[in-house]
Amino acid sequence: MNNIIHLTANIKTIEKYLDSQSWLKTDEKVTAIEVPGDGNMNFTLRVKTNKRSFIIKQSREYVEKYPQVEAPIERALGEAKFYEFISHYSSLKNQMPNLLGVDNQNYVLYLEDLGNGTDYTFLYEKGRVLKDEELSKIITFAADLHSDLTRQKTEITLPNCQMRELNHKHIFIYPYLKENGLDLDAILPGLQGIAEPYKTNERLKGNIEKLGKRYLQDGNSLLHGDYFPGSWLKSKNGIKIIDPEFCFFGEPEFEIGVTIAHLKMANQPEEIITKAIRFYKERAPLNEELQQQFTAVEIFRRILGLAQLPLTIALEKRKNLLAESFEVLITMENEINHSVVYR
Template structure:
């Protein structure tokens, strides 16, 4: 299998030319990392007059090689891009699909630019989202995604990726001695949370809903699955673009909304701000605001006590306050 690596330019170039992703008279001048590439190997291919993004899934998490991951996850991402291509309001904020090779688990996409993602909001606050109208755009995109009809739910089960995510969202953060590199000063509250049987039970119930093992009242929708600032890219023309739908599946819309609300909390949104923000989201039939808030709470806990830490500059006091807020939100 072709290895996507900055040191493998000649082989990658020959492969891309063979598949028609680059023209016969084009050559790849270099391969370089494109962002952090948490899940996949993700490189920017530089040609003389353009660039493109190449993504390859490997049997582990690219950022955490010690964590195994489903190696065919890139196929779900390809299907997501293909499914949304016909809806202009959604596809306008996503990279165009250039091609996909299943045997090498390699996806070629339009390059959305080098301005980076929105994780700086954790440091700078959410003012930029409101000031530039980007928050409205993010809410509108999510609403349009959840409003899609006729989605083949069987094609979007994504069970192996959901099983991986389930462990890291609903189980590991509430395990004693989970091995996560939590911020200094959180040891005591982490132990309290791990010992809280009621909290663990609610997390388990939410996890069952996420996995499709328990019912929810809302109409199942196609979800992005990881709708947070690391999946939002700055774009000079459209303001914000959406990437990395490898966790996509058909399930409860409250999950996408909850994840977004959790990360808005980290950028400085108050509880009142969060509820106000939902007014511009047109809810699918049966949408449960309480379930969205509980998903938000578990995401807050996961990002502070789990493996996938965020670039937060908050001190221990602020992190403990967020955790206590999450415990209130989740209902214990």
């Protein structure tokens, strides 16, 4: 690992690095660098030059914001593959930044700058509601991705196993550990008491484990893998999709399940949820029962797990979402189809 260049926020060293990659044009000089927006996992930088601006993103063997937490160092390369695969589909490509270059040696992406937008995490704030047009774009992107990039249509593979294993721990395991280092009452007083009966319910945990195995199994469609408001960018040219570092071939129900969970936690009107499903089903098939199970799991893990969100919903609303999710998970009967292994 010693010969990997460790990028730092220093104009001179960044310029030298960009030069070594031949990513700078003739007479191009770096004039400023800045953090482009909120991010935890990677070292992400906006580089401004005398000619333009662009983004560079380096993955390291740890989580940038929490260096004590290990993470797969090669994740930028999985993300790059996603950009390469979708580049043949203009409707998908137009909704993402262009990938301008990849440094396979140092795990760095060189991306088009979509400008000074913000991601959609503002949706968790009170009173913020997605416009139909935005919802349609978000759902259409996912439906097109899931139906354009399938096993039947492409030879490509993208197991992204290490990232999936990392996500699996956060979604399906850590929230249910007796001691996971998280003080839920510090997040919202009363949350610990609400969580307790769920954390000790063996039937619930058994069903969540089954869904976890399903998540780890390869599926038929290319998924973005982290399809929530943090990956949707409000740019001056409309909504754009970023950060597919958790991508893999899986079941679309996982992706849409996650999206719906976030719409619910962002307290979007029921009408928005219904429309989201309708928009999706107009373009691609969806097993709603399975989608609801993944929605339930995502609600559980975001309310009780380590990857907390800037939620503003009150304790009572969280309690109701958990109760609703519990009903879905406790009554589930789906069995895993072990014959589907593509990896």
